[in-house]
Amino acid sequence: MDIKTLEEKCVFHRKKVLETCLRAETGHVTSSLSCIEILITLYYKNYIRQNPNDPNDDDRDRFILSKAQASPLLYAILADLGYYDLGELDKFAQKDGIFGVHLQHTVPGVESTAGALGHGLGLAAGIALRAKMDRKLYLTYTLLGDGELYEGSIWESMKFASHHNLNNLVGIIDRNYLCTTDFTENIVELEPLTDKIEAFGWNCIRIDGHNLEELDKAFANLRSRPSRKPTMIICDTVKGKGLDVMSFKPLCHGIPPKGEDAEKAKKELGI
Amino acid sequence: MKTQRDTFWDTLFELAKKDRDIIVISADMGAPSLDKFRTELPHQFINTGIAEQNTILVGSGLAKEGKKVFVYAIASFLTLNCVEKxxxxxxxMNIPLNIVGVGAGFSYPDSGPTHHLLEDIAVMRSMPNIDTLSITDATMAQAVAENYGSYTNTKYIRLERQPLGEIYNETKDISFEDGMTEIFKGEDTLVIANGVMLLKAHKLIKEHKLKCGLLDIYQIPINSKKLVEVASQYKRIVTIEETFLPGGFGSAVLESLNDHELSIPVKRIGIPIEKGFCYEYGxxxxxxKYYGITEESILADITKGL
Structure with missing residues (x-):
């Protein structure tokens, strides 16, 4: 898929996320918008190799969405790929819907239930270790939020993965610098993040998480396993990217815009 | 006498030699019986270090992909430190994991209250899809290991640290299928326990030639139907546990009886929460004794009204 088509997909999903959350009056708009280009690249450039007609294929790549706040985005992508009807998005967090605000493993194409943070990396490490044990060639990806890095279990799993040379494990950090109440560097400093991750024995790449070309380059060679180490890709992003009314602002987590802000947001995205 | 722990791991080791999908993960917990895994089956043994939460997560990842995983550590850390995981x-998600914890109740008496495990029954039974197997003796530990292939949900296998006694070793064809075993049939009073307290009650009943019944309920959630079947033959019940009383084993028995509207007076013996944690040694x-539980007090509670 060429860049232009990927960009169109980004526009489509940005709108879809906003529409879905506005309709449901719930859901994490800003957390989804910060990782749109990341997930679009992974899924539409076929870096995550899966077959919607065979969701349990043992050779599929695994994707663990640890920052489950971005579920409106993942649900929309999985629908667009054919796992289920796009109309399911209209029932997001509704009585007759198949999914809600966080992530559930019962949805086709979703590997794990999530919502509590600090789980994804360890779970992904176990899945990747199993591939090593059984000589399976699939890759295991997991997308973490930067606020999630405050969870101690992430660092337990980080040490474990490098010790076991899990070069079939790819961690991605959506580095949008914001938790719910404040910027990470005001809460408890996370930087220098690359140094910390490298010190835990990982390859660490840092890129612009909204730049499709940089993302493509970062994911391009992972399947050839250039090193014994697992790879972490820190993606610098903007929480709420594309929506001036809620981008890079504290206290915009987990709530869709309302009233005038909602109208402004729709206008910005061309809805 | 072999410990429950060694019997469990020795049994599993023999099974693991034939089933490469058996994976043992220790959170820096050693045992001679585990050393065999490390040296002879290194591809089926992982030491995660003192990182219990990661142990549960990695174990769940492996189990999600079809491995039969046994995670192992001191029980209080493996359960209470990891509840949300x-x-x-x-x-x-109902990923079936075998959570093997050693150190039930006061199994580590000299280690102080961080190692005393008094809340796990209440905590683990408050979640769906998890069966607690509170192991009474080594024979039961062996059976629980042997049955691993049939487990479709998570088993919390709660082991004693020291060898305390055997009651099932001379019993032929014991199935451990009902989640409970009626060890003695008796009159009037039924004593219900598991693990160390079951062994204690067993000894008292034999020594004093008491005519009460003895029921080993080692699986929680309790098989209520079977419990009601046994309990309805008695006038009075005494439960004994080495955990805090609120929400614990005796509570589980009470709930089962109550849900079946069976009115039998129940005396619960256990750790009174008002007394808090214990810093006594010896x-x-x-x-x-600090908690007011002695052989004499248990005997008095069992024989009351007899």
Whole structure:
């Protein structure tokens, strides 16, 4: 898929996320918008190799969405790929819907239930270790939020993965610098993040998480396993990217815009 | 006498030699019986270090992909430090993991209250898709290991640290299928327990030639139908546990009886929460004494009204 088509997909999903959350009056708009280009690249450039007609294929790549706040985005992508009807998005967090605000493993194409943070990396490490044990060639990806890095279990799993040379494990950090109440560097400093991750024995790449070309380059060679180490890709992003009314602002987590802000947001995205 | 722990791991080791999908993960917990895994089956043994939450997560990842995983550590750390990990991975997603914890109750008497395990029954039974197997003796530990292939949900296998006694070793063809075993049939009073307290009650009943019944309920959630079947033959019940009383084993028995509207007076013996944690030393009996539980007091509670 060429860049232009990927960009169109980004526009489509940005709108879809906003529409879905506005309709449901719930859901994490800003957390989804910060990782749109990341997930679009992974899924539409076929870096995550899966077959919607065979969701349990043992050779599929695994994707663990640890920052489950971005579920409106993942649900929309999985629908667009054919796992289920796009109309399911209209029932997001509704009585007759198949999914809600966080992530559930019962949805086709979703590997794990999530919502509590600090789980994804360890779970992904176990899945990747199993591939090593059984000589399976699939890759295991997991997308973490930067606020999630405050969870101690992430660092337990980080040490474990490098010790076991899990070069079939790819961690991605959506580095949008914001938790719910404040910027990470005001809460408890996370930087220098690359140094910390490298010190835990990982390859660490840092890129612009909204730049499709940089993302493509970062994911391009992972399947050839250039090193014994697992790879972490820190993606610098903007929480709420594309929506001036809620981008890079504290206290915009987990709530869709309302009233005038909602109208402004729709206008910005061309809805 | 072999410990429950060594019997469990020795049994599993023989099974693991034939089943490469058996994976043992220790959170820096050693045992001679585990050393065999490390040296002879290194591809089926992982030491995660003192990182219990990661142990549960990695174990769940492996189990999600079809491995038969046994995670192992001191029981209080493996359960209470990991409740939310277990809740999401194992209770919510129903990824079947075998959580093997050693150190039930006051199994580590001299280690102080961080190692005393008094809340696990209440905590683990409050979540769906998890069966607690509170192991009574080594024969039962062996059976629980042997049955691994049939487990479709998470088992919390709760082991004693020291060898305390055997009651099932001379019993032929014991199935451990009902989640409970009626060890003695008796009159009037039925004593219900598991693990160390079952052994204690067993000894008292034999020594004093008491005519009460003895029921070993080692699986929680309790098989209520079977419990009601047994309990309805008695006038009075005494439960004994080495955990805090609120929400614990005796509570589980009470709930089962109540849900079946069976009105039998129940006396619960266990750790009174008002007494808090214990900083006494000098062995398990000294600690129990601190909480007002002695052989004499148990005997008095069992024989009351007889």
């Amino acid at each position: 277990i809740r999401v991975q194992n209770a919510m 062995g398990r009996d000294e600690i129990l």
